[in-house]
Amino acid sequence: MAAIPKEKPSRTDEARAEFARYKADVKARGKPFYPYAMFHDTIMSVFVVVVIVSLAVIWKWTAFGPHHDPLHKGLLGGEVAQPADPGTTSFVPRPDWYFYFLFYLLRIFKWPESVFLGTIGIPTIALVLLIMLPFLDRRRVRRPSARPVAMVAAVLTIISMGVLTWKGATAKEALASEIKQDIPNWVKAEHLPPGALPGARLFASAGCTNCHTYNGAGGSQLGAPDLTAIGTRNLGVPTQIRHLQNPGSVTPGSPMPSFASLGPQRLRQLAVFLEASKGGK
Amino acid sequence: MEPEQPSPDTEHESLHEEPHLPPPTLWPIGFAIGIVVVLVGLVINPELISSIGAAIAIVFGVLWARDATAELRGESLVVEPERRQMKEAGDGMTAPPADQQGVALPPVDPSTVTRSRFLEGATLGLGGVIGGLITVPVAGFALLPSFLGQKQHKVDLGPLSSFPLNKWFITTFIVDPAEGEVSRRTAFIRNNGVVSTTDPKTKQTTQQPSFTIISNHCAHLGCPVQANGPTSDILKQPIVVEHTANGRVELNPVVPAGYGCPCHGGQYDTEGNRTAGPPVRALDRFDFEVDNGRLILLSTYSVSHVVGTGAQAKIHKYQESGPGEHLDGPEQWFYPLQPPHH
Amino acid sequence: MATTYRRTPTKAELRRQRMEELINFPLDWVEERSGLVGGVRYFLFRNVPSDINWMQTLGSAALTAFLVQAITGVILAMYYDPSASTDPHTGKPVAWESIVNITDHLTMGWLVRGMHKWGASVFIILMFLHMGRVFLFGAYKYPRELNWIIGVLILVMGMMEGFTGYLLPWDQTAYWASVVGINLNGTAPFLGPWLAQFLRGGQEISGETLTRFYSLHMLVIPGAIIALITLHLYLVIRLGVTSPPWSKDAAGMEPEEAEADGRRAGLTRPVPRPAGASAMQAEPGGRE
Numbered sequence: 001m002a003a004i005p006k007e008k009p010s011r012t013d014e015a016r017a018e019f020a021r022y023k024a025d026v027k028a029r030g031k032p033f034y035p036y037a038m039f040h041d042t043i044m045s046v047f048v049v050v051v052i053v054s055l056a057v058i059w060k061w062t063a064f065g066p067h068h069d070p071l072h073k074g075l076l077g078g079e080v081a082q083p084a085d086p087g088t089t090s091f092v093p094r095p096d097w098y099f100y101f102l103f104y105l106l107r108i109f110k111w112p113e114s115v116f117l118g119t120i121g122i123p124t125i126a127l128v129l130l131i132m133l134p135f136l137d138r139r140r141v142r143r144p145s146a147r148p149v150a151m152v153a154a155v156l157t158i159i160s161m162g163v164l165t166w167k168g169a170t171a172k173e174a175l176a177s178e179i180k181q182d183i184p185n186w187v188k189a190e191h192l193p194p195g196a197l198p199g200a201r202l203f204a205s206a207g208c209t210n211c212h213t214y215n216g217a218g219g220s221q222l223g224a225p226d227l228t229a230i231g232t233r234n235l236g237v238p239t240q241i242r243h244l245q246n247p248g249s250v251t252p253g254s255p256m257p258s259f260a261s262l263g264p265q266r267l268r269q270l271a272v273f274l275e276a277s278k279g280g281k
Numbered sequence: 282m283e284p285e286q287p288s289p290d291t292e293h294e295s296l297h298e299e300p301h302l303p304p305p306t307l308w309p310i311g312f313a314i315g316i317v318v319v320l321v322g323l324v325i326n327p328e329l330i331s332s333i334g335a336a337i338a339i340v341f342g343v344l345w346a347r348d349a350t351a352e353l354r355g356e357s358l359v360v361e362p363e364r365r366q367m368k369e370a371g372d373g374m375t376a377p378p379a380d381q382q383g384v385a386l387p388p389v390d391p392s393t394v395t396r397s398r399f400l401e402g403a404t405l406g407l408g409g410v411i412g413g414l415i416t417v418p419v420a421g422f423a424l425l426p427s428f429l430g431q432k433q434h435k436v437d438l439g440p441l442s443s444f445p446l447n448k449w450f451i452t453t454f455i456v457d458p459a460e461g462e463v464s465r466r467t468a469f470i471r472n473n474g475v476v477s478t479t480d481p482k483t484k485q486t487t488q489q490p491s492f493t494i495i496s497n498h499c500a501h502l503g504c505p506v507q508a509n510g511p512t513s514d515i516l517k518q519p520i521v522v523e524h525t526a527n528g529r530v531e532l533n534p535v536v537p538a539g540y541g542c543p544c545h546g547g548q549y550d551t552e553g554n555r556t557a558g559p560p561v562r563a564l565d566r567f568d569f570e571v572d573n574g575r576l577i578l579l580s581t582y583s584v585s586h587v588v589g590t591g592a593q594a595k596i597h598k599y600q601e602s603g604p605g606e607h608l609d610g611p612e613q614w615f616y617p618l619q620p621p622h623h
Numbered sequence: 624m625a626t627t628y629r630r631t632p633t634k635a636e637l638r639r640q641r642m643e644e645l646i647n648f649p650l651d652w653v654e655e656r657s658g659l660v661g662g663v664r665y666f667l668f669r670n671v672p673s674d675i676n677w678m679q680t681l682g683s684a685a686l687t688a689f690l691v692q693a694i695t696g697v698i699l700a701m702y703y704d705p706s707a708s709t710d711p712h713t714g715k716p717v718a719w720e721s722i723v724n725i726t727d728h729l730t731m732g733w734l735v736r737g738m739h740k741w742g743a744s745v746f747i748i749l750m751f752l753h754m755g756r757v758f759l760f761g762a763y764k765y766p767r768e769l770n771w772i773i774g775v776l777i778l779v780m781g782m783m784e785g786f787t788g789y790l791l792p793w794d795q796t797a798y799w800a801s802v803v804g805i806n807l808n809g810t811a812p813f814l815g816p817w818l819a820q821f822l823r824g825g826q827e828i829s830g831e832t833l834t835r836f837y838s839l840h841m842l843v844i845p846g847a848i849i850a851l852i853t854l855h856l857y858l859v860i861r862l863g864v865t866s867p868p869w870s871k872d873a874a875g876m877e878p879e880e881a882e883a884d885g886r887r888a889g890l891t892r893p894v895p896r897p898a899g900a901s902a903m904q905a906e907p908g909g910r911e
Binding site for chain 2: 084085086087088089090091092093103106107109110111112113114115116118119201202205206207208210211219221222255257258259261262263266
């Protein structure tokens with residue numbers, strides 16, 4: 001305590017005074033926790049338990065109630081997935097929903113140099129900021145209208161978490177088995193001739209959709225062009241084959257890898273399919 | 282009782298009311314570092330590094346103990362009786378009650394060891410002994426088994442004749458039959474044929490079989506990478522199943538144009554070089570040997586990048602590292618020390 | 624006194640008196656030996672601001688969700704078998720089979736596992752909502768900073784429960800999510816590779832990883848959460864709950880806070896130390 005009386009009390013003194021007023025107010029004008037506040041707490045808790053039980057019941061009766069197949073999926077997912085197979089060649093891993101934001105964050109940082117920003121950097125910074133919050137915001141005022149920075153930051157955080165979670169939940173992988181089921185739709189939408197079918201199957205299984213999208217299927221995050229209407233550019237089958245063999249020779253600087261290892265016959269099938277893809281026109 | 286009135290014996294009372302905390306000291310930090318070095322040393326090099334750690338721990342431990350007991354060692358460690366010389370004990374010969382004015386007890390020389398100080402030091406010391414006795418084995422048991430005794434396994438993948446020249450196979454196999462399905466792994470294998478290599482010293486030419494054996498664990502975060510290309514169902518070629526000393530081995534023919542990761546979209550070419558997406562390096566590879574005409578997988582190693590293809594490929598080889606860890610460039614300094622692998 | 628005692632009590636009154644004694648005796652017995660009854664009485668009948676609202680039930684709702692997790696988790700542990708080895712008869716992992724057995728064959732097993740599975744999500748959501756409420760109310764400010772930090776730690780522990788528990792069914796989603804999760808930790812500079820190897824219990828994910836996660840999931844982390852929740856509640860009771868900041872009648876607010884000069888007027892009052900503050904001292908010129 002300073003010997004000279006201060007003109008203005010320090011922030012700590014103001015906060016202490018406010019807390020003392022708070023204690024006094026509560027003592028004088030508050031209401032007992034039981035039964036008033038506890039009544040609300042109990043109602044809310046009943047609601048929570050009912051929600052949990054309902055989720056369990058919906059999960060059971062839509063997923064495996066009448067089916068008795070542990071792998072059948074219902075409204076809330078299956079009872080359990082296939083047993084763990086560390087040597088899997090076809091599985092697409094996904095986290096639980098509350099880690100979707102992190103999952104999508106990792107997809108955003110698609111440059112090798114930035115990997116550790118997504119894995120460790122940003123989550124650690126966010127956690128430190130969260131823990132430090134009371135020391136970053138030391139003003140006494142609590143009304144949201146008087147805390148524009150905090151409110152804007154909160155809204156931005158909620159929006160970005162929501163968007164990341166949503167993007168993570170809807171992120172689709174170009175898995176050959178799933179893409180292949182799409183082929184009949186392609187035939188319908190693109191009016192593909194029967195001769196393009198072997199190429200379509202190859203297109204679905206050779207990983208083209210890992211980078212390209214086609215008729216709404218496939219992954220777009222690596223930035224490769226959509227191939228739904230690639231045929232309208234009328235490049236011709238020979239050019240398409242040359243491009244598949246050595247993308248850089250047709251499109252200089254293309255980051256696309258060579259598909260020459262598929263062999264000339266399969267490349268021709270692929271090229272025929274691509275030329276036949278006119279986007280449904 | 283009037284608390285406002287200063288009592289002359291307050292400072293003497295403080296002798297009994299306040300705990301004597303040892304003075305702040307930095308030695309425990311050095312001691313802790315020593316212990317850490319001992320534990321790390323047990324993993325890496327028990328003789329050298331653990332000895333250094335033990336030396337650090339002992340030096341700092343002694344310094345710490347000296348610091349902590351400095352008060353006690355001010356005089357010889359004789360425990361004085363609690364009875365003390367009377368002084369100004371009021372009118373009579375007995376000490377006045379403590380809440381009355383007047384000095385009940387004489388000031389104690391700070392360097393003397395009173396009974397309470399001795400008990401305090403002994404309690405703290407014994408508590409430390411208990412803590413040490415429990416912490417060292419428990420922490421050691423929780424930590425060390427993860428790092429010690431990592432065994433290398435040889436995986437028998439069957440006769441070389443199962444691997445036709447220049448054909449790729451998605452091969453799944455069990456690394457350790459004792460562990461079972463948990464140790465099932467997948468690799469992309471291609472037989473590059475026989476290569477003649479000439480030893481630069483002896484000028485002798487030897488015929489060596491060459492295989493490209495690429496792990497399917499993504500170099501980003503370890504997801505199961507998939508081959509981009511038609512497999513047995515489209516190729517109309519059967520999946521070969523063999524039963525070897527390691528149990529069931531499956532060879533799925535494939536014509537890959539590269540590999541893709543289903544998690545975060547990393548893409549690789551057929552040699553395992555990163556072509557797009559977040560992977561920080563090329564895919565890991567397996568060492569191999571040929572024993573009695575059978576292909577035997579050995580341990581895994583990490584690869585920063587590969588120049589060339591097949592038997593002529595120049596592989597930039599590194600000690601096996603976890604996914605997401607850079608092997609070259611400035612980022613490699615983030616991971617200076619790898620835990621022991623087989 | 625003597626005059627009022629003249630009338631002999633009726634039989635009903637006597638019975639009632641005996642009942643009261645019967646109930647009070649054990650309570651008094653406990654109170655005399657522990658003081659616990661007084662503690663519970665203080666907890667129940669302590670005053671809270673009169674303007675608290677529904678948003679402030681989120682904390683106790685999260686506690687309820689945690690209790691549901693604790694109870695269902697203990698029951699599941701009676702039937703679950705954390706073994707990654709393969710059942711020689713079926714060729715399936717033992718842990719996976721025990722989960723299928725709990726869900727499909729044990730009486731009400733689906734309900735207990737379903738509550739545990741979905742309770743986990745509800746618990747996490749409620750913790751986030753509760754945190755949002757505290758943020759909105761500015762309730763992390765003096766003197767509740769420490770309780771905010773404890774709350775963040777509980778949230779982190781809750782996420783770790785989610786991460787370790789997700790592996791236990793030992794199915795494909797579980798296994799590969801854990802692979803990625805562990806490798807995430809492995810990319811941390813310097814100690815990351817060591818941390819990852821510790822979590823795996825070796826160089827590769829194996830049966831040891833499963834037992835390790837099981838131990839963390841049902842002993843270590845819940846123990847930490849229970850300790851933190853106890854501390855959290857102690858601080859809530861000690862420091863009280865805040866009024867909604869927009870309340871016209873918020874506890875602790877200066878009467879003319881809204882006005883520009885209200886603040887100055889308020890500060891000319893004596894500033895009592897919080898510990899010694901009482902209703903008499905604090906509000907000489909207050910609302911009363």
